[in-house]
Amino acid sequence: MPFRWDYRQHVSLAWFVLKWLAICLPVGIFVGSGVAFFLWSLHVVTLTQWDHPWLLYLLPVAGIASGLMYHYLGPEAEGGNNLIMEQIHEPGGGVPLKMAPLVLIGTLITHLFGGSAGREGTAVQMGGSLAGGLGRLLKLSPDEMRILLSAGVAAGFGAVFGTPLTGAIFAVEVIAIGRMSYRAIIPCLMASVIGDQVNTAWGIGHTHYHIAFEAAITSNMSAVSLDWALTAKVAIAAIFFGLASVLFAELTHGVSWTAKRLIPIPWLRPAVGGCVVIALVWILGTRDYLGLGVSSHPPEAERICIESCFYAGGAGWLSWWWKLLFTAVTVGSGFKGGEVTPLFFIGAALGSVLGVAMGAPVDLMAGLGFVAVFAGATNTPLACTIMAIELFGPGHGTLLSSGLVVYAAVACFLSYFLSGSSSIYHAQKRDEEPREETQTPETD
CATH class of the missing domain: 1.10.3080.10 (Clc chloride channel)
Structure with a gap:
């Protein structure tokens, strides 16, 4: 049986892990912090809506304000989660950095005035937007940008629900049905764990369900x-x-x-x-x-x-x-x-x-x-x-x-x-x- 071990392969793999740890560390910190601020703000506006139920009757006006904000300030960010997926499939124009503040403000408007929506889309778009901005700053290749965008998605998802492993698996599973990029799984896991830990370090908790x-x-x-x-x-x-x-x-x-x-x-x-x-x-x-x-x-x-x-x-x-x-x-x-x-x-x-x-x-x-x-x-x-x-x-x-x-x-x-x-x-x-x-x- 031939001896197949090649130390150069392990050196290459170790470099891959260290490189992506260095990249995912700031991604996790920024996304985790952003999600922490989002969850805190969401809690505040939710309590405000509960305590002032008349705000519901301003929901149509709030919808116009939210729509005008996107129409004039960020029409290129309108694609949301689908835009991030498209950029992972075929990197092109990139995910605009302005997507993060726009979706944050837009989601808070929705919840302040009583709209029925969630929070995952906001966290994922914030993660993809911040990761995309870092990727352009580092001048990453298209293949590296795909991995980084997936890591941003993982960090946002893992932090917003307090489920870091789920965030990593979700980021690689949701892109294409029937195909998972195992090359991206390590960066996604690192970003998701860091994002969740940073969110927790800010004192933001999650709902616990008991069966x-x-x-x-x-x-x-x-x-x-x-x-x-x-x-x-x-x-x-x-x-x-x-x-x-x-x-x-x-x-x-x-x-x-x-x-x-x-x-x-x-x-x-x-x-x-x-x-x-x-x-x-x-x-x-x-x-x-x-x-x-x-x-x-x-x-x-x-x-x-x-x-x-x-x-x-x-x-x-x-x-x-x-x-x-x-x-x-x-x-x-x-x-x-x-x-x-x-x-x-x-x-x-x-x-x-x-x-x-x-x-x-x-x-x-x-x-x-x-x-x-x-x-x-x-x-x-x-x-x-x-x-x-x-x-x-x-x-x-x-x-x-x-x-x-x-x-x-x-x-x-x-x-x-x-x-x-x-x-x-x-x-x-x-x-x-x-x-x-x-x-x-x-x-x-």
């Missing part, structure tokens, strides 16, 4: 053990999770397409969307579906939110649909913000009602819906399975012994598979084989 089901069975089991009846229920629920992700993606794209066709003036589209959101609040007589929807205010208030979905009766039968509709109108009409946190709400609410209907643990099903609808809408089942571990696993004993990671994998991968070609990101490429192949028997 009592997992903790109850880990004390009695030391190896992976599945309840096959429960596994079947998870698989059935995954069908609904996948369909909900399709509905969200297609309805959001449909609202956007309709608004562009019927309203030729871009900055008027969010004004109309704001009027629709106000009308929905009037019709339903509730504000539960405005904003992020992570928690209720005050905490003891009996409002539907992500946290309430982990308890039996904490979500109405159509809560998932109403949050889906509010968010599709808000984001589709042009307001800034992300889609992921609303997807968490939609999935948790749907999982909660499915748990009640099928006699399954409500907190488990809410947690699985939380990650599985996200997996179907973004075509990132691996990242979402890892997210289940990072969000629900720590502090609850041996994760694998509970089978939670297996249930999460079943829910996420089936939801992804059954969501078909739908995605909230139209710039996402598909490089995998068809999910369903029909073979015609050969005839003699």
Whole structure:
């Protein structure tokens, strides 16, 4: 057997790691700090909106202001997450540095006046924008710029949710379905971990979700053990999770397409969307579906939110649909913000009602819906399975012994598979084989 070790290869690999550590360190610091400021500001404007509910009636005016800001100050940044993906696929004009402040201000406007949106899109765009600016300063090659933009995405995602491993996997999985760049995984992991640690160092915390089901069975089991009846229920629920992700993606794209066709003036589209959101609040007589929807205010208030979905009766039968509709109108009409946190709400609410209907643990099903609808809408089942571990696993004993990671994998991968070609990101490429192949028997 020939001796194949070549020290030069290891020197080259070590140089690669050290080089990208030096590059990702400032990326993680700047992005982590930027996300910390964003999350603090978001908390402030959310409390302001809760304490001054009349601000909702200014949402159409806020939409005009946000639209005019982009129209005059940064039309080239309008592409958002899709622009970053396009630049990773084929580096060209680059991601403008002004995208970071624009999306930050635009998202704060959305939440201050009651729009239903998330925060992931803002963090990812801030990460991509800051990374792109550093790449131009360092005069990186196109291949290096691709890696750096992915690292910026990872830093933003990992910091905003407190899930550094998920951030790294998401950044390489979301770009092209069926193909992951393992060359970029180390820079993405470094940037995501640094970004998350810097965000934490600024004193910014994250919401913790507790699945009592997992903790109850880990004390009695030391190896992976599945309840096959429960596994079947998870698989059935995954069908609904996948369909909900399709509905969200297609309805959001449909609202956007309709608004562009019927309203030729871009900055008027969010004004109309704001009027629709106000009308929905009037019709339903509730504000539960405005904003992020992570928690209720005050905490003891009996409002539907992500946290309430982990308890039996904490979500109405159509809560998932109403949050889906509010968010599709808000984001589709042009307001800034992300889609992921609303997807968490939609999935948790749907999982909660499915748990009640099928006699399954409500907190488990809410947690699985939380990650599985996200997996179907973004075509990132691996990242979402890892997210289940990072969000629900720590502090609850041996994760694998509970089978939670297996249930999460079943829910996420089936939801992804059954969501078909739908995605909230139209710039996402598909490089995998068809999910369903029909073979015609050969005839003699």
